[in-house]
Amino acid sequence: METFESLVRTEFAPEHTYLNTASNGLLPARTVAAVQEAVRLRAAGLPIGSLYEDAERVRAAFGRLAGVPAERVAMGASVAEYGGLIAAALPAGAEVLTAEADFSSLVNPFHMRGDLKVRAVPLERLAESVRPETALVAVSVVQSADGRIADLPAVREAARAHGARTYLDASQSAGWLPLEADSYDFLAAVGFKWLMGPHGNAFFVAPEDFGGLTPLLAGWVAGELPWDSCYGPVQELAHSVRRFDVSPSLLTYAGLRASLALIEELGIDAVHAHDLALADRFRAGLARLGHEPVPSPGSAIVSVPRLGHRQPELSAAGIEVSDRAGNLRAAFHLYNTTTDVDRLLDVLSS
Template identity: 25%
Template sequence: MTVTEAVTEADRPLDLVADFPAIPAGWAYLDTAATAQKPRPVIEAITRAYGETYATVHRGVYQRSADMTLAYEAARRRVARFIGAGAESEIVFVRGATEAINLVAQCWAAVQLKPGDRILLSQLEHHSNIVPWQLAAEKTGAVIDVCPLTADGRIDLDAAERMLTPAHKLVALAHVSNVLGSVLDVRRAAALAHGVGAKLLVDGCQAVARLAVDVTALDCDFYAFSGHKLYGPTGIGVLWARAALLEAMPPYQGGGSMIDTVSFARTTYLPAPARFEAGTPHIVGALGLHAAIDYVEAIGLDRIHAHESALVAEARAALGRMNIVRLFGPADSAGIVSFAVEGVHPHDVGTILDEGRVAIRAGHHCAQPLMAALGVPATARASFGVYNGPADIAALVDGIERVARIFG
């Protein structure tokens, strides 16, 4: 057998850009951390659902409604398998990770916390994993503590271990930083939280499209993510929580679908997850998410992570050779490279790159406390997906060289 014959399909670089009709030839889309482009199977699933099989769910007695209900609940089961949930009833469909975290903040934290209780966050959290806890703390009298980062931009779990006390009731951390790409050791974070009697919520937005996630093995208590970062549609997301926690949480929205019985004297509610899904759900979004999960699992999360890790290494090496570029985050970041060009605002970097058909994110990335910790007002961020390749990195580097020429 030759060396070439010994190379398996899993070893070959991904070349999937043809699956993504919204990426024209010559356009380097490097903003997947903000939102992923959609592959044809997801687009086709959405088109078919709206154009051929659409009906409401959980209400109609006619056949198409029954069929759509089956498809909707099949999507819930697919999500449960995808993240290793113990049961499909632990999966709550929401609009996105932001709503998922707010749901926990309102229905768990605002009910369970009391004055003197503490919440531990980290310096690198997205605003969606900061502001809901501030709102809950204002309601309950709880106090928020902030865990620092290591020198290379990881959540410092050694510091967290020193900070945690029995007064801490919740720890809420990002699995993968949306700015630095640093990966949290979730199992250790769970052990530290549980060691003082606290619950652990994990923001998995940047993780589920890049890393194999098993919430049972990770031993967290809540896990949140958005469909649109997983190559699925916008407007659909997931909250996973342990069954006992969901059953003890009151609803935070009232309306159809979440009720058992209603009278003007008293209303009773259905068990989870229906209790948290008031109103007509995003039916087609759930079906699109199902298709997105099928798509990434057909490729393989390990293969996706290896592909993106190779692109990160290549990008960091190329940018690191430019003495006007400052890199942020660890060398082994998951699919994300944040950087600054000396003397040039990231918005200007992004505008000039766009002129060369390179799309990046520039700004504070909904992480202003992290920008303060880094000592910068903003960064430029290139983030990768299954459709990216070396040509995109070459275009990025060419664009930054043009930035350098323009700004002297």
């Protein structure tokens, strides 16, 4: 039986020390092979029904990771498009509560309405800032800039107490942090970061009653019988959350099917433990060097103030990290090792 380490070794052989999953995840070997096979089918003019089947397998796999049935999952291209649907459903003057400096794809659709009251507060004060006039609380599970994790149970309880809905962006958590999407009203996530898929996909989880949303982007794939919905107005929308689908990027879903299968084989709890052990090793090493990261306990993302300027130097040394607002951001995922952590610390100490 393969171990966690042996299975990962068969899938990844990065040429650099790659600690930048918060920007883009590495593609497993099986994912590369799946995309190449999908390209071959398209180039050869062969039947591509299997690629549409891949999309449904991906929907079911994400549902398992998120803890919801596949019928609660829609698939599109970006988090922003689903934020736009939520924004469009709010009445004029409704208050949307967000965290300061949260990711633009999450917050910007609410600003684009122009007639909503969007209020931003520090992340640690989000729950206590919910008030009776708050209609929606929108927050990233894990902050992109620095890895801080939102106190989701507190946010959920505060929102319920005031009759507000909740909308989570899990783009920086899906793939390493266990999800409980059923505890919140809406959740979106991209597939190209911690889920290690190709670009071109976003997931969306909504309630069985659709949460009052109108499928403004609905095309033929949003029909209950998609292939019977190709011409003229769609006569019958999907009875499930699939009514919020947009036309699938078939090459992307061919790859995602393989990537999500790998995560399920490894087990999300094992991935979570692996990633956190590496992040904590980095935090301990930073302390020895006299650096203090942004406090983000329990996060696979570690952000170090005033070290962002060293990103070009690190890249030249073959270590890929990010510079975010002057902070050095390192993100640790299943393909990383203690050697990667120690190499980063070694270069930072020089």
